[in-house]
Amino acid sequence: MSALTANRNTKERQARLRRYPVLDEEIMYAGGLAAIDSNGEVQMASDTAGLIVTGVSTEYVDNTGDGEYCTVKTGCFLFANSSGNPITNAHVGRTCWIEDDNTVSSSPGTNGIEAGKVFEVDTDGVWVEVGADVNAVPVASAANALDDQSGGSASGTQQLAAVGATNSADVSAAINNNFATVAAEYNAVVAALKAAGLMASS
Numbered sequence: 001m002s003a004l005t006a007n008r009n010t011k012e013r014q015a016r017l018r019r020y021p022v023l024d025e026e027i028m029y030a031g032g033l034a035a036i037d038s039n040g041e042v043q044m045a046s047d048t049a050g051l052i053v054t055g056v057s058t059e060y061v062d063n064t065g066d067g068e069y070c071t072v073k074t075g076c077f078l079f080a081n082s083s084g085n086p087i088t089n090a091h092v093g094r095t096c097w098i099e100d101d102n103t104v105s106s107s108p109g110t111n112g113i114e115a116g117k118v119f120e121v122d123t124d125g126v127w128v129e130v131g132a133d134v135n136a137v138p139v140a141s142a143a144n145a146l147d148d149q150s151g152g153s154a155s156g157t158q159q160l161a162a163v164g165a166t167n168s169a170d171v172s173a174a175i176n177n178n179f180a181t182v183a184a185e186y187n188a189v190v191a192a193l194k195a196a197g198l199m200a201s202s
Contacts, residue, residue, distance in 0.1 A: 016074045028070045032101040044101040045078040073084040074131025079104045087126045091118045148183035152176030
């Protein structure tokens with residue numbers, strides 16, 4: 001193709017709507033949260049490893065015969081609030097997680113599948129901004145806290161102490177304190193990432 005020399009009738013579509021091939025044997029239900037797998041096939045959202053929630057299914061699709069497509073819409077939608085891990089007004093603006101295809105949770109569950117961002121909480125449930133653009137930040141794999149067995153004491157000032165020559169005196173206490181400080185700071189970072197919804201729980 002070459003540069004335009006005349007007006008072009010460019011096709012346009014609503015950016016909120018996307019069509020995906022449906023997972024083999026899957027049945028899609030209108031109004032349920034929809035997610036794609038690593039093959040780009042859509043299915044009803046669940047707490048299953050590797051899924052990315054892309055929106056809400058707009059139609060009923062029975063793919064038992066294979067070859068079907070489903071239209072998925074992004075936007076702000078109302079879902080049921082988890083009874084076991086309820087979302088409150090304190091979670092507004094934060095990530096919420098998939099409990100099932102029509103229920104969202106304040107807990108990342110087993111696999112940390114993001115539903116979207118909490119927009120509002122009311123007596124009817126949770127309004128969630130859902131879509132691939134909302135969930136663009138990947139959730140890091142879970143990291144375990146460091147088990148500090150050094151016996152040292154963390155400085156509490158984010159500072160590592162200078163350690164002198166080890167052949168002139170016993171400096172093990174200073175070394176152990178440094179190890180304890182590193183462990184404490186690392187664990188604080190992991191806890192903050194999990195609280196912000198940027199890292200899955202262990």
